[in-house]
Amino acid sequence: MKSLSCGITGNAQRSTLKIQRPKFGQLDRGGIEMYASSMRRLFVLCIVVAGAILTRGESPSYLVFVSNEHSGDVTVIDGATDEVVATFRVGKRPRGIHAAPDGKRIFVTLSGSPRMAPGIDENRAPADKTADGLGVIDSAAHKLTDRWHVGSDPEQFAISKDGKFAFIANEDDASASVIDLGSGQSRGKVKVSEEPEGVGVNPANGEVYVTCEEKGEVFAIDPDAQRVIAKIETGGRPRSVAFQPDGSRAYAACENGGYIAVIDAQSHKLLSKIQLPMGSLPMGTAISKDGNELYVSTGRGNAVAVIDTQKNQVRRSPLLPARGEGEGEESVIAMIPVGNRAWGIALDPSGSKLYTANGASNDVSVVDLKSRKELRRIKVGDGPWGIAIVSKE
Template identity: 50%
Template sequence: MRLTCLRGRAPLALTCLLLLVASCRGSLSCASGGAQAPTGPRVYVSNEESNDISVIDPSTDQVVATVFVGKRPRGLRLSPDGKTLYVAVSGSPRAPPGVDESTLPPPDRSADGIALVDVATLELVKTLESGNDPETFDITPDGKHLFVSNEDAALASVVELASGRVTRTVPVGREPEGVTTRPDGRAVYVTSEQDSQVFVLDTSSHEVVARIPTGDRPRSVAFTPDSTRAYIAAEFGRTITVADAREHRVLTTIPIEPASARPMGTALSPDGRTLYVTHGRGKSLSFIDIASNQVVRTVEDVGTRPWGIGVSPDGRKLYTANGPSNDVAVIDAQSGAVLKRIRVGTLPWGIAVAR
């Protein structure tokens, strides 16, 4: 937007100023000396097809900024100190279900990496090595290492944050996807979609120390805050595998209904009492009571293929990334009512919440 204002004409100058302020709302280009991120909690959404991150203010449930990060952003996490947003970006072409992958263009490996966004300025700082086609990852609580799933290569890469380099690669089964660090920082769980297992990596030795069988096509993992239990969502199995996270063994399996459900993303309530599970193409959402391992509520019509999920810092609202409809659903955690749908970028995938 270009404005031409004449000196000495106060009414016109005031009008121009008001127009300029209006045009800058939500824009990163209008702050002098670099953009400043709004203060307070924020919800970050990765938009796989528009190559950017939408920043949502949970107090108003409006998008307040958009940040370019690179090709195909999917998994995203905040650093332990909350100052940096890490985002997995990939040069591999999208391959939706039913697509003949032999017809796709070759991958752009120069685009693979973990992008770093400064939360204070909302600026893309740099991109770290990650191995091929990073999809998701997690950070050790000490902030020293990332563990990254390399979907195309059937590997997990260990990235040393101090150097920004991959220091180790570990075979973890075909099509690794979900990566979650146990809260105590001693183990990392990596799901293998094709092998229907979780590979457990020791964070000190970087070796596989156990394998946990799951339902068909495991997608994500959530741990209880005390590191004693893991909940593993299996898309095609329509189950949640509950595992002893100390001994890495299956305790029980929770079936997920309705029949259309495809368990995808998982998130725990701040009090650790409720597990929330998105259902992908099932367009719904489960509430699971941790004490009983029972589904206590199913919310229908959450959105079109909800995948990523996050919980507001006060635990009152849930946010789901609904890819095909390019929006984020805001759900009341007490009633299950869908309060609002927020337009974001194209093909929203993952969600991270700053507290």
């Protein structure tokens, strides 16, 4: 009995198929057919093994960093296995989290202001302002290496188009700080209106958008001049903002209104409002690589809405009737159930999976965007808030 094997070097996989090689003089018709059949099986096996290995090799390797607001730490998930590989302390109330363009550093906002319910005057509660800052994380070592001073109660931020600066929303201060990511030094502050939260950068022209909750406004900022160039009234308590890849439109998630405000990013004019189904409280936003789909976490709606940006519409779920002042609710692509109180969301490098930080269930949902299904939930820290994803070299 002769064993023939199939394998590819560089991988710890080899499949073995036992084939009986006929002896000389015994090559009758039956033996020849059996030998030929075995060789065909070996050939098919080799093709299957090679395909599996090549497919796995083409899959991007990445890490998922999750900020846990209540436990004051960051959880690291291996994107290949969706398993937790590290958890480390960073400081008080880590929320907004993003990676530097080269992926070597992760930045996370930290706040010493107490957690308060909406509408409650935070000035009435003691705050540890020494805890406010922008934490700097070594993404390879999985540890906090520095903390830079910023404004009061920093919440979300975005990195400038050139990757050199961070624009940070200071919720207590009605301002956006500008921080040099090379030195950690402040480069200025831009006044906006009360309760600034979401920050986004137009990938085309670098303009910075800041959403301000209290008055329902979005401010467009010239990053070089560090001045406001437009104010867009969206209403509905805007929480986050995302842009089309070509920079033509911006989408602001308006929590109280239950809709997405669509903004013409060239004229800075409000174009429309896309109403989400009843029970949706739009929070985090992310957009597909081709710009055809917008993904929106819905907070206590416990789902991710998928919006067709070409139609600017969503399809009504029979279980979640539409409500509010927006339009376009008759054509939702999908409402994908996830964990409790989904907030921050991010796409994997391939754009095929979406991760959601579920603040009330203390886990992260992994969503397959092709099947529109939640694949699994990963337990993380207490009060997961934001997500940043970094490709591994």
